[in-house]
Amino acid sequence: MTRPRQHVAAMAPYALADLGGPDSRPAPSLAQNESFRPPCPGAFEAVAATMADAALYPDPDWTELRSMIASHHGIDPNGILCGSGSLELIGCLARAFSGPHRAVLAPEHAYPYFRSAAQASEARFDTAPESDCTVSADGLLEAVRPDTGCVFLANPGNPTGTRIPAGEIRRLRNNLREDILLVIDEAYGEFADHLDVPVFNMTATGNTVILRTFSKAYGLAGCRVGWGTFPSRIAVEVRKVLNPNNVSSVSQAAARAALQDIAYMRETCVQTAERRDRAARKLATLGIRCLASCTNFLLLDLETRDLARSAEARLRSEGAVLRTQGAAGLPNCLRMTIGPARELDNAICLLETWIREISP
Ligand SMILES: Cc1ncc(COP(=O)(O)O)c(C=O)c1O
Incomplete structure (x- = not known):
């Protein structure tokens, strides 16, 4: 039988984000740090x-x-x-x-x-x-x-x-x-x-x-x-x-x-930062801490691996996909792309609902 080289056989495939939504439908994703705007x-x-x-x-x-x-x-x-x-x-x-x-x-x-x-x-x-x-x-x-x-x-x-x-x-x-x-x-x-x-x-x-x-x-x-x-x-x-x-x-x-069209790219960066900082402030009012981000995403600290998994699953069940971060040694965290306004607002609303549901 043909065999791969040993180090290749021992490797796990690189895990891209799982974009499956409920019923395996692809969900609008906040999981891949794509731009919220189309190209110029x-x-x-x-x-x-x-x-x-x-x-x-x-x-x-x-x-x-x-x-x-x-x-x-x-x-x-x-x-x-x-x-x-x-x-x-x-x-x-x-x-x-x-x-x-x-x-x-x-x-x-x-x-x-x-x-x-x-x-x-x-x-x-x-x-x-x-x-x-x-x-x-x-x-x-x-x-x-x-x-x-x-x-x-x-x-x-x-x-x-x-x-x-x-x-x-x-x-x-x-x-x-x-x-x-x-x-x-x-x-x-x-x-x-x-x-x-x-x-x-x-x-x-x-x-x-x-x-x-x-x-x-x-x-x-x-x-x-x-x-x-x-x-x-x-x-x-x-x-x-x-x-x-x-x-x-x-x-x-x-x-x-x-x-x-560098002006278009710069506008994207400015708008991304405004949306990102607004989202971080809103998440803070829900008691979710985010790291100060210089990018087009936020890292949400859910405090435990179980809470991170629970939030991820709850959002996914409603078609909002965020990315867990165990692969980067941050199993307590979820990463949220500053995606299109509707998806972003929806994800934040779902997090609010999830917090209410898990609160004693
Ligand atoms: C830090 C970092 N480097 C590289 C890449 C890959 O980017 P590209 O689409 O150019 O392959 C990404 C994509 O998410 C990234 O986050």
Whole structure:
């Protein structure tokens, strides 16, 4: 019988959110941190126009897209690689830079895909303690072992929603061994750009990569476009394990159109923050504590695993899907995306009803 490699057989598949509602109907989801807004209007026109050339393969080098990303962020287009979502870039970085003798280190409540990417590369996955659900540079530095090959962290974090200042990221880099690759995943970076200085120029260290995506603030999760800025030596290696022609021509067109309407993206970020903070205040009046979030989601602390499960099941029974966070070491918590107003209000109302039902 054909057998998979041992480390693959031992892996659990990466668990995406279970979107099933009552009677297995798909429910409107607040479980995947998608934007509550459709893509910008220009993206619709751009995609329609690109269909004329859909018989041809896309630009394998993402030339125009890279040039637009570079001019928007003031970085070098030559250091950019694009992925089929930032997931592809995370997987390829792990494949190229971690393995049986090069462990991956991440914060305790890290984005769970980092673990999957490490496991798929046959690398040990180590975690470092956080401080109040916030990445701790000192925690990571103390957890480094002789065979640590990569440090992956998301800033802001998912599922915590918290962030650490650029100065702390630089301190982390300055105190990590030079042979350790530091990957900073900024999937939610646009929601926090107004809070700090960018860290893109850290690629100059030669061993730091910064990733972003069009899936969140730009509302293009379905198009699967991620990108990263890489030191050239690292980009060359990652490129070898990326799928050729990985970003479709329609997706590249949608992403380019999104970059032509930065005002729309910024409006999305502002509206998201307003809705998020309003939701957090409302939840506080119900006695539910949320971590201060810099993203398009809130992490609700339900205090016990049983209460988190009970709330999740109650909401799901009415078609509202939030995500449990056991996979990120936070079994007492539920993550709620700042989704469309109707779904968000409905979820909060259902939480209010659930609290009444379980109150003695
Ligand atoms: C921290 C983080 N990184 C990466 C991703 C993957 O994003 P993409 O859609 O670009 O693959 C997500 C998606 O939720 C995320 O939360």
